[in-house]
Amino acid sequence: MKPIPEDWPRISSSLFYVDAPAAIDWLERAFGFQTRLKVEGADNTIVHAELAYGDGVIMVNSSGRHGLHQSPRLHGGVNTQTLTVYVDDVDAHCAQARAAGADILQEPETKNYGDDWGTNRTYGAQDLEGHRWWFTQRVFTPK
Incomplete structure (x- = not known):
C-alpha cells in the first residue's frame, strides 16, 4: 500500500x-x-x-453542500451508518455525553464476544441531529 x-x-x-x-x-x-x-x-x-x-x-x-449529503434530521432520523469509537472509560464517556444532552440509546453494557475477540464494554448514543454512535472500551483481550 x-x-x-x-x-x-x-x-x-x-x-x-x-x-x-x-x-x-x-x-x-x-x-x-x-x-x-x-x-x-x-x-x-x-x-x-x-x-x-x-x-x-x-x-x-x-x-446539502453538494446536494447529495444530508443530515438524518432531514429524513426523520433515518441512518445509513453508525460510527464506533474506542474510548478509555466507557462509563465516564457516557456520563459526559449524557450531561451534554446526548440521547443514550443503550446504557453501558459488558459483553463477551468469545475467545477470539474478547470482552468489550459499550454504550450507544445519538447526537443532536440523529447520527448514531457506539462507544466501546476493551476490558479483556484474549491471549
Missing part, C-alpha cells in the same frame, strides 16, 4: 449536519472530539472540518 498523509487514518468518515457549527461545538463537549481544522463558508456553513479523537478523524460538513 502507498503511504497515507501524515496524521491521517487509513479510513475516515464524513458526517453532514444542518447546523454544522453547532454540531462541532457539541461533538467536542459531548464526545470529546478536538477540532484540528475548520473551513467556514458563507451563511454560517462549514465547507470542511476535521475532528480528531485519539488517532481517529471524522470530517464534518454542512448538509
Whole structure:
C-alpha cells in the first residue's frame, strides 16, 4: 500500500449536519472530539472540518453542500451508518455525553464476544441531529 498523509487514518468518515457549527461545538463537549481544522463558508456553513479523537478523524460538513449529503434530521432520523469509537472509560464517556444532552440509546453494557475477540464494554448514543454512535472500551483481550 502507498503511504497515507501524515496524521491521517487509513479510513475516515464524513458526517453532514444542518447546523454544522453547532454540531462541532457539541461533538467536542459531548464526545470529546478536538477540532484540528475548520473551513467556514458563507451563511454560517462549514465547507470542511476535521475532528480528531485519539488517532481517529471524522470530517464534518454542512448538509446539502453538494446536494447529495444530508443530515438524518432531514429524513426523520433515518441512518445509513453508525460510527464506533474506542474510548478509555466507557462509563465516564457516557456520563459526559449524557450531561451534554446526548440521547443514550443503550446504557453501558459488558459483553463477551468469545475467545477470539474478547470482552468489550459499550454504550450507544445519538447526537443532536440523529447520527448514531457506539462507544466501546476493551476490558479483556484474549491471549
